[in-house]
Amino acid sequence: MTRIAQGKQVWLVAGLLLALLALSTIGIHNVTRENNLGIDQIIFWHAGRAVFLESASPYTEEVAQLSQLSVYKRLAAPNEDQLAFVYPPFTLLVLLPTYWMDYSWAQALWLAFNLLVFASVFPLFYPQHRRWVPLSALLLYPLTFGLITGNFAVLITSCLLILFALILQEQPLSVGSQVVIGMMLAWITFKPQFVWLILAFYLLASLRQRRIWLLVSFATGVMMLVLISFWMVPNWLTEWLARIDQYTQYNHSLPILTLFLQRILPQRIASLLTGATLALALAATAWLFRRWWQGKQSALSVTAWCGLVVYTFHPHGASYEQLTFMFPMLIWAATAQQSNRRFSGWLWVGMLVASWVIFAIAKSHQPPPLATEWLLFPAAAWVIWLVTRELKKPESLSGIMGQPSP
Numbered sequence: 001m002t003r004i005a006q007g008k009q010v011w012l013v014a015g016l017l018l019a020l021l022a023l024s025t026i027g028i029h030n031v032t033r034e035n036n037l038g039i040d041q042i043i044f045w046h047a048g049r050a051v052f053l054e055s056a057s058p059y060t061e062e063v064a065q066l067s068q069l070s071v072y073k074r075l076a077a078p079n080e081d082q083l084a085f086v087y088p089p090f091t092l093l094v095l096l097p098t099y100w101m102d103y104s105w106a107q108a109l110w111l112a113f114n115l116l117v118f119a120s121v122f123p124l125f126y127p128q129h130r131r132w133v134p135l136s137a138l139l140l141y142p143l144t145f146g147l148i149t150g151n152f153a154v155l156i157t158s159c160l161l162i163l164f165a166l167i168l169q170e171q172p173l174s175v176g177s178q179v180v181i182g183m184m185l186a187w188i189t190f191k192p193q194f195v196w197l198i199l200a201f202y203l204l205a206s207l208r209q210r211r212i213w214l215l216v217s218f219a220t221g222v223m224m225l226v227l228i229s230f231w232m233v234p235n236w237l238t239e240w241l242a243r244i245d246q247y248t249q250y251n252h253s254l255p256i257l258t259l260f261l262q263r264i265l266p267q268r269i270a271s272l273l274t275g276a277t278l279a280l281a282l283a284a285t286a287w288l289f290r291r292w293w294q295g296k297q298s299a300l301s302v303t304a305w306c307g308l309v310v311y312t313f314h315p316h317g318a319s320y321e322q323l324t325f326m327f328p329m330l331i332w333a334a335t336a337q338q339s340n341r342r343f344s345g346w347l348w349v350g351m352l353v354a355s356w357v358i359f360a361i362a363k364s365h366q367p368p369p370l371a372t373e374w375l376l377f378p379a380a381a382w383v384i385w386l387v388t389r390e391l392k393k394p395e396s397l398s399g400i401m402g403q404p405s406p
Contacts, residue, residue, distance in 0.1 A: 045095065048095055163184060263370070
């Protein structure tokens, strides 16, 4: 294919995606215009309007109160989530076109955008995937919930899926591709509790493959985003840190593991045991990184392990955060080899069903403690199985899907 033909093809795909985005936005708006669905998005929307329409700080109490009135229809009580903006200003750039829209159109565009990005990931970056698996992922409760609330976790998950395919593939990347990937890695750092160990593995993979431009782009991208934040809100650093301090006072979230341990142990012992477990988990992670570097562990199993560790020690929050350990299972089920397709398919369907059963239990009249976190247990069993089965294989593992070398 000539360069002209390739250029025409790119423009054709881009035009098709823009048309789908427009049609989806109109359709979603017609269905949702009477309801404010994007509870998380509305915080960013009010913060972005403050910055770009009023040249004001997004961290003020007035901006937080606008979000409270939009969601609670009243001001928040002291013990409630204050719905304040607690992220660096550069995160507001993604929603830039929506600040001049009525919120009913803003939420429709954001939902349509997230749906389109997620639906495009596997056709564009995993050509041999099973089509029904990523489509069925839209029925996974954590993903559905993230889409409805407009949380950035869905877009970050799409980025993690794309980055897995690009960074861990064996064919070379152009300088331009490395620069774009590095910038994408830099952008997802705004939610470090969601990506920290996965990001570390992606950067390690880039180092192993000597993708210098990618690493330089990542470091440059982080610095650029920080400088852009100062341009948007000159005093953002001190205001942001003050907001984080306030956030910790009304949001006393503990790590998931600590909450489970507190059901059977005193709080102090549970906290100490959580710290000891984290140290062991990091030691095991370093060992798996070394095995992967030597070609003895697949990239997929290490990524799955990283996602499990991230969530286990993640501050307790909403169900969409479970996407950290679900996206590697999605890759595994969607790209399974012929001999493993039936097992992976049934397991994936089981996780879909389990996510809604757990949701129903958590919303029952008298829900059991921490019911919303039960999906962690079957996912942990799968990760442990995936990791340990490779310990018994003497041959090296290669490829982004982590299949044995021929």
